[in-house]
Amino acid sequence: xxxxxxxxxxxxxxxxxxxxxxxxxxxxxxxxxxxxxxxxxxxxxxxxxxxxxxxxxxxxxxxxxxxxxxxxxxxxxxxxxxxxxxxxxxxxxxxxxxxxxxxxxxxxxxxxxxxxxxxxxxxxxxxxxxxxxxxxxxxxxxxxxxxxxxxxxxxxxxxxxxxxxxxxxxxxxxxxxxxxxxxxxxxxx
Numbered sequence: 001x002x003x004x005x006x007x008x009x010x011x012x013x014x015x016x017x018x019x020x021x022x023x024x025x026x027x028x029x030x031x032x033x034x035x036x037x038x039x040x041x042x043x044x045x046x047x048x049x050x051x052x053x054x055x056x057x058x059x060x061x062x063x064x065x066x067x068x069x070x071x072x073x074x075x076x077x078x079x080x081x082x083x084x085x086x087x088x089x090x091x092x093x094x095x096x097x098x099x100x101x102x103x104x105x106x107x108x109x110x111x112x113x114x115x116x117x118x119x120x121x122x123x124x125x126x127x128x129x130x131x132x133x134x135x136x137x138x139x140x141x142x143x144x145x146x147x148x149x150x151x152x153x154x155x156x157x158x159x160x161x162x163x164x165x166x167x168x169x170x171x172x173x174x175x176x177x178x179x180x181x182x183x184x185x186x187x188x189x
Contacts, residue, residue, distance in 0.1 A: 013053050016061040017046055023062055023139050024069055030134050031073050033123050041076070045069040060145060067149040070131060121171035129164030136161050 029038035045068045056064055135146045147154045176182040
């Protein structure tokens with residue numbers, strides 16, 4: 001009986017994780033802006049979630065999993081800020097990928113969903129604001145779900161989304177003006 005219960009829990013976790021994984025990986029990719037880092041971050045989040053699945057309250061698996069991902073990302077970001085960049089011993093003598101970065105399937109999918117210009121502009125939005133905008137506008141999460149996932153008050157979520165969108169809007173407007181999609185207004189001349 002004990003084994004059947006454990007197996008049922010594992011199957012439930014696998015089913016939920018499989019449904020949420022595209023969102024988890026997409027969010028990780030947008031946060032890290034690196035395919036390999038995103039893969040590692042998403043996998044680590046799945047492993048942590050599996051280890052803690054007995055503590056999952058059953059309400060919103062995707063939000064719970066994104067909170068784990070968010071916490072991992074923040075912890076890794078803070079560690080990098082404190083310790084500086086470090087190179088893994090595994091990175092030595094690593095062969096370059098066969099296809100260039102623009103031809104990898106996940107890259108083509110990501111570029112199809114979010115244009116290069118938007119991706120670059122989003123990369124210039126500070127991490128906390130970028131995370132809130134991604135969870136809201138890309139993942140479609142409510143303010144309450146984002147607050148739960150990022151462990152900040154709802155008011156902070158609203159503020160971060162507003163500021164993140166404003167920064168993103170400014171960056172995209174600068175790009176549009178530079179490329180001639182928008183003309184300089186009389187006020188700016």
